Amino acid sequence: MTGCPARYDAELGYWVVDDPAQVRAVMLDPATFRPDNAVLAHTPLSVKALRVLSAVGFALPPTLANNGGESHRAIRAAVARFFSPARVAAIEPLTRSLLTARVAAASERLAAGEQVDLVEAIAAEPPALVVLELLGLTEVPVAELKAWSLDSLELFWGWPDADRQLELSHSAAAFYAWLRSRTAAARRTGGDDLLGVLVGLGLTDEEVCAVGYFLLIAGQETTTQLISTAFQRAVGGGVVSVDDVLAEASSVPTWRRVTAGAVAVGAVELPADAPVLLGLSGHGGPADLAFGVGIHRCLGAGLARLEARVALECAGDLLSAVRLVEEPPMIDLLSFRAPKRLLVTALLSCTDTL
Numbered sequence: 001m002t003g004c005p006a007r008y009d010a011e012l013g014y015w016v017v018d019d020p021a022q023v024r025a026v027m028l029d030p031a032t033f034r035p036d037n038a039v040l041a042h043t044p045l046s047v048k049a050l051r052v053l054s055a056v057g058f059a060l061p062p063t064l065a066n067n068g069g070e071s072h073r074a075i076r077a078a079v080a081r082f083f084s085p086a087r088v089a090a091i092e093p094l095t096r097s098l099l100t101a102r103v104a105a106a107s108e109r110l111a112a113g114e115q116v117d118l119v120e121a122i123a124a125e126p127p128a129l130v131v132l133e134l135l136g137l138t139e140v141p142v143a144e145l146k147a148w149s150l151d152s153l154e155l156f157w158g159w160p161d162a163d164r165q166l167e168l169s170h171s172a173a174a175f176y177a178w179l180r181s182r183t184a185a186a187r188r189t190g191g192d193d194l195l196g197v198l199v200g201l202g203l204t205d206e207e208v209c210a211v212g213y214f215l216l217i218a219g220q221e222t223t224t225q226l227i228s229t230a231f232q233r234a235v236g237g238g239v240v241s242v243d244d245v246l247a248e249a250s251s252v253p254t255w256r257r258v259t260a261g262a263v264a265v266g267a268v269e270l271p272a273d274a275p276v277l278l279g280l281s282g283h284g285g286p287a288d289l290a291f292g293v294g295i296h297r298c299l300g301a302g303l304a305r306l307e308a309r310v311a312l313e314c315a316g317d318l319l320s321a322v323r324l325v326e327e328p329p330m331i332d333l334l335s336f337r338a339p340k341r342l343l344v345t346a347l348l349s350c351t352d353t354l
Contacts, residue, residue, distance in 0.1 A: 006268040009277070012334075014256070015270050018279025020289055022265055026257060026278060028294045030068050033257040035296055037275055038066040039156060039214060040256075042334045046162045049155075049169035056177045059206040065214060065296060072295065075211065078201050080299050082134050082194060088302045091130055095307055098126040099314040107318050110346045115325055118235075118342040119228045122315060127223035127307055131216070134303070136193030141178075148175035149221040150331070152213070157333040179209040179216075223304045225251030225331065225338030227311045232328060232339050234312060236347075237320035242308045243287040250281035250290035251338045277334075321347050 006017045017023055026033045039060055045053075060066065063075050099122065106121040128142050151171035154160060160168055183205050186195035194215070198208040226242075229249050234240040257276040262269065270276070281290045291301035298304070312319075328339035 006265040006270065012277060014275045014277035015265075016277050016279065017265055018283045019266070020283055020285030023278045023280065023283075023285065023289060024293055026265065026276065027292055027296070030295060032260050032263050033276060034068045034260050035066050035257060036062075036068060037256050037258045038296075040066075041156050043159050043165070045155075045169070046165050048162070049165040052166065052169040052173050053176070056173045057180065057206070058173060058176045060210045060213065061204075061206050063203075063207050063210045064299075065218075074201065075198075075203070075207075076295070076299070078197050079194070079211065079215065081197075082136075083299045083303055085302060087134060088306055091134055091303070092306060092310065094133060095126060095130050095310050096314060098129055099311050102126065103315050103318055110318070110322060110344070113346075115343055115345045116322075118231050118315075118322075118344055119224070119339060120341070123224045123227040123231060123311065126311075127220040127227070130307060131219040131223075131300070131303070135215075135219070136191070137182075137195070138193075144174075144178075145216060146221070146224075147171065149217040152217055153221065153331070153333055153336050157335045176209060176213060179212045180205065183208045183212070218298070219300050219303075222251050222336065223300070223307050225336065226304055226308050228339045228342060230308055230312055231315065231319060231342055232324075234316070234319040235342070235344060236323055240312060242305055242312070245308070246281065246287035246290040246305075247285065248282055249337075252290060252335055253281040253337055254279055254335045255292065256335070323347055 004018060006015055006022065009016050017026060062069055062071070064072070064079065067075065102122045102125070106116050106118065109116050109121070124146055125142060128145055132138075132140050148171055151168045152175065155165065155168040155172055183195055183199065186193070186199045186208070187205070190196050190200065195208060195212060198211055203211070226245065229251055230240050230242065230245045233245065255278050257278060259270050259272055259274040259276065261272045264270070280292065288301070291298035291304075322344035325343050325345050328342055331338050331340050
């Protein structure tokens with residue numbers, strides 16, 4: 001199965017490309033299809049929201065996902081060391097321990113007759129705790145990080161109205177201010193954690209914060225969402241593989257590019273400066289396409305796969321013994337989609353029905 005030919009979606013405001021072969025070709029040509037718009041706000045920000053962000057010096061200069069320049073290679077190489085195959089493999093025991101404890105606690109609650117949200121109870125925190133361990137970052141307010149992450153995703157990839165933008169911008173500003181304070185501390189003391197390494201690389205404070213801003217979101221919230229989607233499919237005993245979820249319903253189903261000049265995608269001519277929305281999942285492509293290809297491929301692909309696999313292994317018995325009590329409300333943004341909540345209850349046993 002292949003996607004449709006490239007076409008302009010006037011409602012979204014993007015040229016949509018979802019044929020897997022064409023998506024791959026676009027991603028492998030970052031000079032023609034630039035990443036400049038990768039982290040721009042999909043819905044233009046209001047003046048009030050911009051003022052809130054400006055008050056903390058909020059800036060997202062080109063660093064990783066949005067960097068098509070010469071500095072990208074050095075920044076990516078520095079960050080990639082934290083996600084080496086050896087380091088990812090070594091983090092599995094911690095991942096399994098965190099998930100096992102949360103599955104056990106959720107199982108006890110279910111056995112006591114409670115309804116349990118599997119996202120909050122199991123999927124939410126472990127990816128954050130794991131990536132913080134890998135990055136060497138301590139004393140991070142995890143609950144706040146999770147809230148900051150969801151708010152920032154909505155601010156930059158959602159459709160918030162002016163009032164909602166103002167609310168979300170305060171959250172994004174709080175996150176950025178926290179990053180600024182941690183960057184200042186790293187500049188004073190150095191260190192081998194993520195921020196210390198970035199400071200040592202000679203990056204500006206704004207560049208360090210930009211890397212931290214989206215890495216601390218993408219490094220854990222998208223994995224929480226991947227696990228949540230896998231859990232949704234496995235509730236009631238469904239057989240689920242991580243590859244199937246990635247190929248069919250990744251938590252990051254789209255990503256953006258912009259054309260550097262007029263260019264053809266298949267038989268379709270795109271103009272210069274055309275915003276492009278790439279379909280990464282759900283169009284018959286391979287699972288790995290969900291992580292992108294080329295120089296901007298997701299650095300945490302191996303980690304996300306490991307965490308999702310371990311989550312399904314740890315929660316397998318629980319998932320086969322529960323049912324959903326509602327149609328799950330969804331996180332449904334331009335480039336992020338997953339269940340926001342998975343409220344379940346224990347299935348009735350044979351003796352319960354007598």
